[in-house]
Amino acid sequence: xxxxxxxxxxxxxxxxxxxxxxxxxxxxxxxxxxxxxxxxxxxxxxxxxxxxxxxxxxxxxxxxxxxxxxxxxxxxxxxxxxxxxxxxxxxxxxxxxxxxxxxxxxxxxxxxxxxxxxxxxxxxxxxxxxxxxxxxxxxxxxxxxxxxxxxxxxxxxxxxxxxxxxxxxxxxxxxxxxxxxxxxxxxxxxxxxxxxxxxxxxxxxxxxxxxxxxxxxxxxxxxxxxxxxxxxxxxxxxxxxxxxxxxxxxxxxxxxxxxxxxxxxxxxxxxxxxxxxxxxxxxxxx
Amino acid sequence: xxxxxxxxxxxxxxxxxxxxxxxxxxxxxxxxxxxxxxxxxxxxxxxxxxxxxxxxxxxxxxxxxxxxxxxxxxxxxxxxxxxxxxxxxxxxxxxxxxxxxxxxxxxxxxxxxxxxxxxxxxxxxxxxxxxxxxxxxxxxxxxxxxxxxxxxxxxxxxxxxxxxxxxxxxxxxxxxxxxxxxxxxxxxxxxxxxxxxxxxxxxxxxxxxxxxxxxxxxxxxxxxxxxxxxxxxxxxxxxxxxxxxxxxxxxxxxxxxxxxxxxxxxxxxxxxxxxxxxxxxxxxxxxxxxxxxxxxxxxxxxxxxxxxxxxxxxxxxxxxxxxxxxxxxxxxxxxxxxxxxxxxxxxxxxxxxxxxxxxxxxxxxxxxxxxxxxxxxxxxxxxxxxxxxxxxxxxxxxxxxxxxxxxxxxxx
Numbered sequence: 188x189x190x191x192x193x194x195x196x197x198x199x200x201x202x203x204x205x206x207x208x209x210x211x212x213x214x215x216x217x218x219x220x221x222x223x224x225x226x227x228x229x230x231x232x233x234x235x236x237x238x239x240x241x242x243x244x245x246x247x248x249x250x251x252x253x254x255x256x257x258x259x260x261x262x263x264x265x266x267x268x269x270x271x272x273x274x275x276x277x278x279x280x281x282x283x284x285x286x287x288x289x290x291x292x293x294x295x296x297x298x299x300x301x302x303x304x305x306x307x308x309x310x311x312x313x314x315x316x317x318x319x320x321x322x323x324x325x326x327x328x329x330x331x332x333x334x335x336x337x338x339x340x341x342x343x344x345x346x347x348x349x350x351x352x353x354x355x356x357x358x359x360x361x362x363x364x365x366x367x368x369x370x371x372x373x374x375x376x377x378x379x380x381x382x383x384x385x386x387x388x389x390x391x392x393x394x395x396x397x398x399x400x401x402x403x404x405x406x407x408x409x410x411x412x413x414x415x416x417x418x419x420x421x422x423x424x425x426x427x428x429x430x431x432x433x434x435x436x437x438x439x440x441x442x443x444x445x446x447x448x449x450x451x452x453x454x455x456x457x458x459x460x461x462x463x464x465x466x467x468x469x470x471x472x473x
Numbered sequence: 474x475x476x477x478x479x480x481x482x483x484x485x486x487x488x489x490x491x492x493x494x495x496x497x498x499x500x501x502x503x504x505x506x507x508x509x510x511x512x513x514x515x516x517x518x519x520x521x522x523x524x525x526x527x528x529x530x531x532x533x534x535x536x537x538x539x540x541x542x543x544x545x546x547x548x549x550x551x552x553x554x555x556x557x558x559x560x561x562x563x564x565x566x567x568x569x570x571x572x573x574x575x576x577x578x579x580x581x582x583x584x585x586x587x588x589x590x591x592x593x594x595x596x597x598x599x600x601x602x603x604x605x606x607x608x609x610x611x612x613x614x615x616x617x618x619x620x621x622x623x624x625x626x627x628x629x630x631x632x633x634x635x636x637x638x639x640x641x642x643x644x645x646x647x648x649x650x651x652x653x654x655x656x657x658x659x660x661x662x663x664x665x666x667x668x669x670x671x672x673x674x675x676x677x678x679x680x681x682x683x684x685x686x687x688x689x690x691x692x693x694x695x696x697x698x699x700x701x702x703x704x705x706x707x708x709x710x711x712x713x714x715x716x717x718x719x720x721x722x723x724x725x726x727x728x729x730x731x732x733x734x735x736x737x738x739x740x741x742x743x744x745x746x747x748x749x750x751x752x753x754x755x756x757x758x759x760x761x762x763x764x765x766x767x768x769x770x771x772x773x774x775x776x777x778x779x780x781x782x783x784x785x786x787x788x789x790x791x792x793x794x795x796x797x798x799x800x801x802x803x804x805x806x807x808x809x810x811x812x813x814x815x816x817x818x819x820x821x822x823x824x825x826x827x828x829x830x831x832x833x834x835x836x837x838x839x840x841x842x843x844x845x846x847x848x849x850x851x852x853x854x855x856x857x858x859x860x861x862x863x864x865x866x867x868x869x870x871x872x873x874x875x876x877x878x879x880x881x882x883x884x885x
Contacts, residue, residue, distance in 0.1 A: 442625065
């Protein structure tokens with residue numbers, strides 16, 4: 188893209204906002220990306236003891252309400268507008284396992300692509316964060332997220348979207364996410380996504396009988412910043428397995444890239460038809 | 474609305490002695506009978522709706538809606554916005570026929586259609602504000618805090634906004650005629666063609682955009698209604714859905730506001746409706762052909778033997794294929810009653826289609842599926858009522874259904 192937006196406007200003058208929008212769209216899809224590596228969390232569900240330390244640490248770090256209930260086979264707790272993470276228990280073919288649930292921090296998040304104000308934002312560091320000064324509360328992120336992660340405060344006049352932000356503020360201050368720090372079983376591990384993937388592959392390779400040969404988040408939704416290991420197939424521990432293995436924003440890419448051509452070609456075609464159908468007497472009048 | 478005094482006393486003499494402001498103030502007074510059945514029904518609904526809206530803004534959306542973490546969008550989005558905008562599609566289709574294809578036959582209904590479209594957008598974006606959790610941030614995508622350029626919703630928001638402006642410009646000569654300002658009218662009329670071309674483009678894209686909103690919810694929407702061509706089907710359905718609404722709504726207006734019309738306009742209106750029914754049938758044929766291709770391609774027949782399959786068949790056969798046949802038959806037999814029947818069926822079909830995509834088919838497999846609360850329905854009815862009140866206010870004052878003043882007819 189040799190031109191920036193300002194140059195483009197200068198070149199075309201008042202060419203119509205339609206053009207402008209189209210141009211910006213193209214820029215967004217191929218704009219410069221930072222070469223920083225995304226940070227990620229590796230969650231080994233085979234190590235998790237269901238102690239809820241992560242839940243308590245999360246509530247404290249984010250000023251949220253203390254966890255309600257505890258992991259129990261048969262009851263499925265869910266994150267909500269007061270709890271960004273929960274641990275559930277599952278009865279599987281290999282016995283009881285605990286599974287932590289929170290935002291997966293997709294590499295190319297649907298919520299980020301959905302958001303018309305970039306309130307939902309994939310940071311350069313990897314965490315997907317929510318910015319209240321931008322959000323208008325349309326809840327399109329909730330509609331788009333394949334994992335139903337964003338939660339909305341339905342009983343507030345000044346509602347927020349609540350979701351795990353991988354303790355973005357703590358990361359900026361050089362700390363690790365509160366849940367990772369609190370985990371007594373070393374089920375959670377924090378590092379760059381590349382390192383975490385390598386570590387996950389290493390564990391599977393060294394203990395092939397302990398793990399299923401798949402890292403949830405490696406390809407799910409085009410890759411996520413939260414990688415999960417399991418001893419049993421992922422549907423047995425309540426992970427969503429009918430998700431796409433390519434990024435969700437890709438689904439709207441075709442449509443978005445058609446905007447600019449339509450905004451330019453259609454008016455030209457319409458003007459042409461108008462001229463072609465204009466009657467003779469009108470031409471004489473003008 | 475039995476006896477209506479038309480403001481004809483000065484309308485043929487530009488530069489009347491009364492000042493424009495005095496005129497506007499005098500026009501604010503109600504016209505016609507006040508205690509009509511329509512008023513008696515809609516006024517309580519609007520007052521109750523207003524009360525509910527106040528509760529909603531004090532306590533949050535959860536106080537009066539059935540929305541929850543699983544169903545973030547309900548009736549206000551699925552019906553008011555997604556369905557309402559489809560019906561407003563009549564405006565861009567009709568101005569395309571009148572101004573671009575130069576089909577002068579349809580000119581008499583152009584103003585009313587553009588006005589309906591404009592009011593639809595104003596009130597639906599109003600309804601959208603009710604649904605926004607943080608409506609004070611609604612200007613963010615306009616002022617650049619931030620421009621979410623990869624968002625379909627960003628496109629829809631901008632195209633919405635600009636299209637409202639285009640519709641206003643298209644309608645504005647009627648306002649100038651009402652205000653008796655020939656100079657202003659001459660200026661505004663010159664903008665019409667630009668607004669029309671701009672408006673059709675914006676419409677095509679945001680009608681498609683409303684469909685594209687659901688593209689990322691790929692596993693959440695029932696396969697009978699989810700496909701990668703949702704944007705295209707939304708545009709095609711907005712053509713015949715919008716025109717069917719023009720037929721439906723125009724037939725009512727012509728009865729209610731019959732004293733606005735000159736003799737002979739009834740026959741002309743019937744001719745127009747016959748023409749529109751043929752256009753609708755054509756667009757519906759294309760839509761059905763497209764949908765059959767999608768249906769076969771996705772192997773959707775496996776879903777037919779279910780509750781959702783039944784809903785799908787009602788939509789596709791009963792409320793799309795059937796009215797298409799009725800439209801054709803009505804055109805052949807010149808049967809105006811049949812045209813209106815087909816229009817009503819089509820309108821119902823569009824409502825069902827949009828609700829199927831946005832609500833009924835959304836997370837169809839979740840127990841405790843969303844059903845709108847009575848408060849959501851009342852607020853929706855209040856919004857529609859308010860829109861009709863404003864429409865009536867304008868029709869009774871400005872030259873929408875009736876012809877403009879003599880000076881405007883001489884002007885080009």
